[in-house]
Amino acid sequence: MRDIILRTTQLTKHYKSFSALENVSMTASQGDIYGLVGKNGAGKTTFMKLITGLTEPTAGEYEIFGKTGFAANAERNRIGCLIEEPAFFGNLTAKQNLRYYCELKGITDRGQIGRVLELVHLTDAADRKFKAFSLGMKQRLGIAFALLDRPDLVVLDEPINGLDPIAISEMRDTLRKLNRELGITMIISSHILTELYAIANKFLFIDNGKVLREVTKEELDKECSRCIILKTDDTRQAAAVLESKTGISEYAVINSTEIRIYETKVKSCDINRQLVLQDVTVHAIYESGASLEDYFKQLVGEGTK
């Protein structure tokens, strides 16, 4: 069983009367690339600020590397972060900025500066001042900073913002490589779902500060694959009918009113007939093959109901 790197329990953050995050519970294990998905203002950055100590929770707690409270602070040097926009001293070059943080974090291996700059393809711009960087270059330097002291957990808030398509592809490869070769656990937020889908193995969908769903990539694939969606008041009886009368075994009860049937050979009209014959109320039955975006929209729609 993999070690738990980050676990939050009922994590809540209020800014006066505004609720930025409400009872968020999640678990990220060693080697996970954990995607935080949500609209702007959904609470992704607040969540990241909480776990990195930039703000204090109103309620709930988080556990980093098995430590909570003050003990968790001591584990912060095992985390590399890029929260909101990358921030560095404008009058210093990329190399000088990283050198400053090497001194601050007690990193004696100066070769690490060159290595992380190479990882994010900034070697040629190492001696250029940060204030002269483009948005994409700033973003890459932010990622280089997050990787500077070989962290065990990397927290990246919208890391591909401002990157061109080639840089996005390179960044994706770099993150995958770091995860695969060094076993770095990553928490990455983005509203570009396709990019997140390409690298993450676990997803947390958030909207209005609330968790809509936590799913693994396999579960997400299944939910987004072609299926028959059955809406009913009595999912228990409907499931029993599906198994006994139609022989369907590949299905999932999504919630108290929805069942998804993944078997491709059955027809929705046959299922409907069987359910009606067994006195199961069917509100709707239709075929669906949701894209990632559609899935997210559907989740957000359910969350706001």
Add this chain to the structure above:
Amino acid sequence: MIRTIRAELYRLSKSKGMLIFFLLIIAIFALTVVYRNDGGISLGAPLDYTGNIKVDIRQVGRNFNFYFLMIIPVFCVIVSEFNEKTWKNTISSSTSRARFYIHKFVFTLGFSIIVFLAANALFYLANRLVNGSEYSSSFGDFMKALGNQVPLMTALVSLFIFLSFLFRKGALFNAVTIVTPILYTTVSLILFEIEKTNKFAAKWLLEYEISTMFSKLALGCSNDYRNAAFLICLGVTVCSFVLGYLSFTKREI
């Protein structure tokens, strides 16, 4: 703390602001050495002294210049972190807010006081070498005059640090720190005009005005005055430290 010192010294060594800071200090002291007279560049109230006080100690009496000079290291070390939003990098990965505040406070205060003492001591040496004993006091007398100003300098830098953590904006920090002595004197003088009878409050405020304290503590004052000045400095230092800590660690940023 050692890491913070190394990191901040590295960053300050690359800062143009610090270059200007040291050039200004050199200019102030060089004028006094060259012209053998204090106050080549001077700010604040005129010196009030009796007897034959040599030019080096008279120049120490004009150390109110350092009030404005010390805004620069506080700006470079702390305010720039807020201007560039880099404080988040440190807090999110290597330290807590409380440690960040304490490290910044200790480094900035220590750096400022060391520069204050070293700059004045170097001025003493330069003046002694160039102008000889006719224009310079004994090292002991010089250091005594300078040492009396250390609590005041500590209180001022501590106040600046508090203001930097409170405002977290360069323009606001600069405006308030620069305007404060002018505002203080204006309020004191207005009060002086308003108070028709004993003028106690106004006199007290003028007696403990920053440039007056700098000159009196260096050029000579009563024990009562010195004790009261040290007490005020201690109060300002402690209050600034505590308020700065609370404003940074307890407030939402």
